[in-house]
Amino acid sequence: xxxxxxxxxxxxxxxxxxxxxxxxxxxxxxxxxxxxxxxxxxxxxxxxxxxxxxxxxxxxxxxxxxxxxxxxxxxxxxxxxxxxxxxxxxxxxxxxxxxxxxxxxxxxxxxxxxxxxxxxxxxxxxxxxxxxxxxxxxxxxxxxxxxxxxxxxxxxxxxxxxxxxxxxxxxxxxxxxxxxxxxxxxxxxxxxxxxxxxxxxxxxxxxxxxxxxxxxxxxxxxxxxxxxxxxxxxxxxxxxxxxxxxxxxxxxxxxxxxxxxxxxxxxxxxxxxxxxxxxxxxxxxxxxxxxxxxxxxxxxxxxxxxxxxxxxxxxxxxxxxxxxxxxxxxxxxxxxxxxxx
Amino acid sequence: xxxxxxxxxxxxxxxxxxxxxxxxxxxxxxxxxxxxxxxxxxxxxxxxxxxxxxxxxxxxxxxxxxxxxxxxxxxxxxxxxxxxxxxxxxxxxxxxxxxxxxxxxxxxxxxxxxxxxxxxxxxxxxxxxxxxxxxxxxxxxxxxxxxxxxxxxxxxxxxxxxxxxxxxxxxxxxxxxxxxxxxxxxxxxxxxxxxxxxxxxxxxxxxxxxxxxxxxxxxxxxxxxxxxxxxxxxxxxxxxxxxxxxxxxxxxxxxxxxxxxxxxxxxxxxxxxxxxxxxxxxxxxxxxxxxxxxxxxxx
Numbered sequence: 001x002x003x004x005x006x007x008x009x010x011x012x013x014x015x016x017x018x019x020x021x022x023x024x025x026x027x028x029x030x031x032x033x034x035x036x037x038x039x040x041x042x043x044x045x046x047x048x049x050x051x052x053x054x055x056x057x058x059x060x061x062x063x064x065x066x067x068x069x070x071x072x073x074x075x076x077x078x079x080x081x082x083x084x085x086x087x088x089x090x091x092x093x094x095x096x097x098x099x100x101x102x103x104x105x106x107x108x109x110x111x112x113x114x115x116x117x118x119x120x121x122x123x124x125x126x127x128x129x130x131x132x133x134x135x136x137x138x139x140x141x142x143x144x145x146x147x148x149x150x151x152x153x154x155x156x157x158x159x160x161x162x163x164x165x166x167x168x169x170x171x172x173x174x175x176x177x178x179x180x181x182x183x184x185x186x187x188x189x190x191x192x193x194x195x196x197x198x199x200x201x202x203x204x205x206x207x208x209x210x211x212x213x214x215x216x217x218x219x220x221x222x223x224x225x226x227x228x229x230x231x232x233x234x235x236x237x238x239x240x241x242x243x244x245x246x247x248x249x250x251x252x253x254x255x256x257x258x259x260x261x262x263x264x265x266x267x268x269x270x271x272x273x274x275x276x277x278x279x280x281x282x283x284x285x286x287x288x289x290x291x292x293x294x295x296x297x298x299x300x301x302x303x304x305x306x307x308x309x310x311x312x313x314x315x316x317x318x319x320x321x322x323x324x325x326x327x328x329x330x331x332x333x334x335x336x337x338x339x340x341x
Numbered sequence: 342x343x344x345x346x347x348x349x350x351x352x353x354x355x356x357x358x359x360x361x362x363x364x365x366x367x368x369x370x371x372x373x374x375x376x377x378x379x380x381x382x383x384x385x386x387x388x389x390x391x392x393x394x395x396x397x398x399x400x401x402x403x404x405x406x407x408x409x410x411x412x413x414x415x416x417x418x419x420x421x422x423x424x425x426x427x428x429x430x431x432x433x434x435x436x437x438x439x440x441x442x443x444x445x446x447x448x449x450x451x452x453x454x455x456x457x458x459x460x461x462x463x464x465x466x467x468x469x470x471x472x473x474x475x476x477x478x479x480x481x482x483x484x485x486x487x488x489x490x491x492x493x494x495x496x497x498x499x500x501x502x503x504x505x506x507x508x509x510x511x512x513x514x515x516x517x518x519x520x521x522x523x524x525x526x527x528x529x530x531x532x533x534x535x536x537x538x539x540x541x542x543x544x545x546x547x548x549x550x551x552x553x554x555x556x557x558x559x560x561x562x563x564x565x566x567x568x569x570x571x572x573x574x575x576x577x578x579x580x581x582x583x584x585x586x587x588x589x590x591x592x593x594x595x596x597x598x599x600x601x602x603x604x605x606x607x608x609x610x611x612x613x614x615x616x617x618x619x620x621x622x623x624x625x626x627x628x629x630x631x632x633x634x635x636x637x638x639x640x
Contacts, residue, residue: 049523050523051519051523071519071522071523072522072523072525072526072527073525076523077523078519078520078523080516080519080520082516084516084517084519084520085520086517086520086521086534086535086538086539087539088538088539097521097524097526097534098524098525098526101521101524101525101526101527101530101534102525103525147520147524148523148524150524151524151525
């Protein structure tokens with residue numbers, strides 16, 4: 001089922017949460033809405049679900065205008081951030097709920113068979129008689145997914161699906177959700193503020209800021225060619241150094257970088273810690289080490305440049321650096337953005 | 342106990358002297374203030390023997406008072422329960438202008454003296470009052486009759502159910518209802534299958550409190566009922582009347598009925614609270630990881 005959002009607007013009281021968002025989601029696609037809190041991503045998801053109505057614009061499911069279809073009839077599966085499992089029902093009763101209240105009447109045996117099938121799918125066989133407070137957070141999340149899938153939704157919507165879980169449980173569930181998606185092929189839209197989660201899971205990432213889409217594309221596109229300083233910063237650690245552009249070159253601390261198409265004057269260059277290296281000798285930007293943090297896969301050097309800017313570098317474990325050492329920061333890769341972009 | 346050598350209480354504010362003093366003083370004051378009068382009531386009620394007690398209870402005026410009190414509760418409690426659920430629902434699940442104002446309005450009966458409510462009802466429904474003449478012309482008797490008693494009791498107990506439900510429903514939020522609706526449930530289905538089961542203990546507790554207060558209400562009812570013996574006297578009013586008649590045993594016998602009612606209420610409350618404690622918390626609020634040790638089956 002294709003989803004098309006056309007110029008969707010939502011305003012809460014006086015606060016405009018979503019400003020004219022347009023988005024096409026292909027059938028069977030797995031798309032992440034990624035953004036900081038307050039970026040409107042959850043509001044967009046809830047409008048697609050029908051839990052909020054739009055103040056402007058349209059939402060189409062396939063060729064059908066779904067903008068004014070109430071959530072009850074919209075045929076979406078919604079997974080809540082805090083699961084929203086019914087605490088007074090067993091796991092099996094939770095999964096069966098949607099089928100029991102459905103306008104399509106099913107026999108008790110049919111429902112029971114389908115519940116078993118879904119519990120197998122989410123690998124919770126044998127837990128059907130437990131209550132939600134008797135299972136772990138990861139298991140609850142899987143029950144919530146099984147419950148949403150039970151009504152054969154046209155579209156699956158997940159609100160921060162792994163937000164309340166431990167980091168390692170999260171990673172497992174993520175891979176597992178990807179597998180389920182590949183198995184069922186349901187068009188899926190999920191919201192997250194965690195870039196790692198979005199990049200790990202999604203076919204396509206939609207990055208939002210202050211109620212607007214700032215960039216959308218495959219994980220590769222948004223990672224390799226971020227179109228703004230915001231995206232660059234939001235997707236991962238980035239150092240910012242002020243630079244001067246002249247004749248298509250950006251200069252910072254004696255290093256020259258390609259900056260074709262930028263107007264002469266001031267600009268900012270953004271550098272990932274991994275795209276920098278530390279060297280005792282020139283060339284590079286002169287800097288002094290202020291701190292070294294050791295990690296399992298390398299060292300992070302915190303340093304201050306001669307111009308007083310703070311930079312962080314991720315270097316191989318063999319790199320020799322001590323607090324107070326003077327040396328040079330070498331730039332392997334960088335992106336230039338106009339100032340206040 | 343703490344290590345004697347260091348002579349320090351195990352926790353801050355847990356020194357044995359203070360602890361013993363506090364517990365002892367609360368027990369003594371509680372016994373004098375609360376327990377002693379209860380014992381006196383029961384003792385006085387039976388002071389002239391069980392036969393005299395039974396005679397006092399089955400006296401037509403007393404029987405009528407019991408009947409009237411029960412009838413009042415049977416009408417007032419269900420209406421206020423429905424009102425309380427509706428009010429709690431409106432306040433916790435919707436955002437609207439005047440929401441905080443509504444919250445204050447619901448609490449007014451808590452802070453106002455019941456007798457003020459009674460007098461106010463006189464002005465509204467009395468012959469010189471707002472609706473009085475119109476009601477009188479229509480032949481509807483509100484004051485000095487059952488409707489007035491019910492209205493006054495309802496005023497006094499209006500907040501009870503809502504006050505029990507609001508904190509709980511606020512904590513539960515709208516997720517469960519939204520989940521049920523997104524799964525295709527109708528509004529009624531959502532209410533009966535999802536909302537009601539999750540508030541049932543708090544609701545029952547509110548109902549028990551409402552009932553206790555309706556049956557025991559004196560101030561507001563005494564103004565609007567007119568105190569007509571055998572006609573508009575509820576049990577609390579009847580007790581006062583008997584007492585003024587110097588019929589001490591009769592007064593205490595009638596009072597003992599209310600006392601027994603109160604004890605039943607308290608037992609019900611304790612049982613409900615225990616049930617409520619066994620209620621599964623919302624999944625998200627329960628421990629995030631690892632199975633929780635199985636509690637009593639919440640259904």
